[in-house]
Amino acid sequence: NAGVTQTPKFRILKIGQSMTLQCTQDMNHNYMYWYRQDPGMGLKLIYYSVGAGITDKGEVPNGYNVSRSTTEDFPLRLELAAPSQTSVYFCASSLPWSGGPQETQYFGPGTRLLVL
């Protein structure tokens, strides 16, 4: 299993540009998540999805959009990039949580985004 993969690894955007961060998992997990991590801080949840066609906002959704058309893919869209969106973005996936060790979250390697 490749686990959770993210592309690109690094990207520089100009203010106002748009881009899509890709996330794919091959573990047949129902749940997928997008987090952002600013320097020296913990991760903050942007959006999450409990299955294909179902998404919900997290703590910091403004400026982002998501879609979930398949179990495997959960792309994150930035429509009008702003300097405040400079961050490292992590995608994660999991089975539904009910207390077992097999239901933990698996994280991708991250996408580093710089908006200038």
Added chain:
Amino acid sequence: DAKTTQPNSMESNEEEPVHLPCNHSTISGTDYIHWYRQLPSQGPEYVIHGLTSNVNNRMASLAIAEDRKSSTLILHRATLRDAAVYYCILREGTSGNTPLVFGKGTRLSVIA
């Protein structure tokens, strides 16, 4: 969400045990205690979790206080590869889609 309190940083010598504390005085009865760690330039990875009893796995041990208001992650022999930020997270145990809420964690430095 119930909150956790961790020291900002800790230091350990290589091959010595490390005890990473976490306070969670407002924990509810259905909250599980999770530990994740984030190695430099990587995404977080699961370390261990527990509800009431102490837990052991190949990576670490988790000691949970009897009143559950605090817990300790124990690395039995720290290696240089264990240098990371360790996050203590409470997660409600009865809902399938409760996301993880990360604080700033404890940055562990391991000295050779």
